[in-house]
Amino acid sequence: MYEFTYHKPQTIKDAISLFAKADDGIYLAGGHTLIPAMKVRLRAPTDVIDLSALDGLSGIHEESGALVIGALTTHDAVATSEVVARAIPALNKLAAGIGDAQVRNRGTIGGSVANNDPAADYPAGLMALDATIRTDRREISVDDFFTAMFETALEEDELIRSVSFPIVESATYIKFPSPASRYATVGVFISRQGGQVRVAITGAAACVFRCTEMETALSNNFAEDALDSIQLNADDMNGDMHASAEYRAHLCVVMAKRAVASLL
Amino acid sequence: MSITVSLIVNGKAVTQTCLENTTLVELIREKLQLTGTHVGCDTSQCGACTVHMNGRAVKACTVLAVQAEGAEVVTIEGIGVADNLHPMQSAFKECHGLQCGFCTPGMIMAAIDLVNQKAELDDQSIRKGLEGNICRCTGYHNIVEAVGRAAARMRE
Numbered sequence: 001m002y003e004f005t006y007h008k009p010q011t012i013k014d015a016i017s018l019f020a021k022a023d024d025g026i027y028l029a030g031g032h033t034l035i036p037a038m039k040v041r042l043r044a045p046t047d048v049i050d051l052s053a054l055d056g057l058s059g060i061h062e063e064s065g066a067l068v069i070g071a072l073t074t075h076d077a078v079a080t081s082e083v084v085a086r087a088i089p090a091l092n093k094l095a096a097g098i099g100d101a102q103v104r105n106r107g108t109i110g111g112s113v114a115n116n117d118p119a120a121d122y123p124a125g126l127m128a129l130d131a132t133i134r135t136d137r138r139e140i141s142v143d144d145f146f147t148a149m150f151e152t153a154l155e156e157d158e159l160i161r162s163v164s165f166p167i168v169e170s171a172t173y174i175k176f177p178s179p180a181s182r183y184a185t186v187g188v189f190i191s192r193q194g195g196q197v198r199v200a201i202t203g204a205a206a207c208v209f210r211c212t213e214m215e216t217a218l219s220n221n222f223a224e225d226a227l228d229s230i231q232l233n234a235d236d237m238n239g240d241m242h243a244s245a246e247y248r249a250h251l252c253v254v255m256a257k258r259a260v261a262s263l264l
Numbered sequence: 265m266s267i268t269v270s271l272i273v274n275g276k277a278v279t280q281t282c283l284e285n286t287t288l289v290e291l292i293r294e295k296l297q298l299t300g301t302h303v304g305c306d307t308s309q310c311g312a313c314t315v316h317m318n319g320r321a322v323k324a325c326t327v328l329a330v331q332a333e334g335a336e337v338v339t340i341e342g343i344g345v346a347d348n349l350h351p352m353q354s355a356f357k358e359c360h361g362l363q364c365g366f367c368t369p370g371m372i373m374a375a376i377d378l379v380n381q382k383a384e385l386d387d388q389s390i391r392k393g394l395e396g397n398i399c400r401c402t403g404y405h406n407i408v409e410a411v412g413r414a415a416a417r418m419r420e
Contacts, residue, residue, distance in 0.1 A: 001285040001287075002285065003265070003283060003284065003285050004284055004285060005265065005284065006267060006284040006328070006330050008330075008333075028328075028331075031326065031327065031328070031331065032308065032326055035287075035308075035326050035327070035328065036307055036308050036326060038285075039306070039307070040307075048284075048328075050330070050331065052331065076320075080381075099396070100311070100395040100396025100397075101321060101374065101377070101378065101393055101394075101395070101396050102308075102311060102314055102321050102322050102323045102374065102396045103308065103323070103396065105320040105321060105322055105377075106322055106323075106326070106327065180309075181309075182395070
């Protein structure tokens, strides 16, 4: 790891002004992507701005039909939350399947969402649940948020405060994990609300995406066999040592069917 | 540039000066000379460096020493001594839950947190709970048995 200057601001305003002054600053939440990336020198920031002292960024509550999760809330806190279990239990399940116990004790929802790893779990949850990302300066609809591999609509110095999930009738998340990292080889999150179905897929392509073909089919007929005729194009999929593009395209439909079956 | 870090390790207040890019496990092993905590992969996979930070298991290779400012850290040296082992250590010994022993300190620290967090454990949930710790000797069978035995004793 290269050397850097460490900062621990007490307010969001100070965090943003430290970022502005830095040559190449970066925010640190749980650090479970950033620190490994710095160790192998994929990242070499001049200034690391630790967000852990900021008030009001962690915690989970319900607010007028929505579940709101603070950016610094750990995966373990989401996995074990009774508030989440009452509102959107699919998010308990999603969080409980991230990495391993030690990773879940440190990693945060804000860090995961801001990083937008193509195989991360949270982006699928946000997308299928039509979440809103609340930052220090605005609210961003999830459909505008995840823009490309490791890219989001966040400005360079923008900080996520919380993520707000509308509470839906039912939802589930099914993933085919990489047995080594437990990142999603393919993960499918499905939500239902008022006859409308949203399907988001992570791990399969360069960036999380909504599968409109599946959404239309399932909105018309919420059954496994509604997906029989759907074939995703392998040209749009990731192929690597874990799974070929063709295999991932196939897995998307298999995982989606399992998700539908679990909601019937 | 150097930075000063104050924390509590195994019940004792310590203050150390280190570089900002020092990880918690480097502070524990190299500055405090507590070499029971091991570094296996150094990439957050293997769990050999697991310690407790404010009561929860963390991979000390993936925490900066400065992030532990003000924290309470417990390492394998802090849970038992040779003639008064922690129930988890005794159970690993009785069940042959180790062969080379390299992963053992991390396994034990992760397993103690698992027992503290989960009211009920069976073989499957023990295996799931220890996904973050890799053992290349035992095939895990005896580790799972040891954790189950220790869990029963820790709840007595």
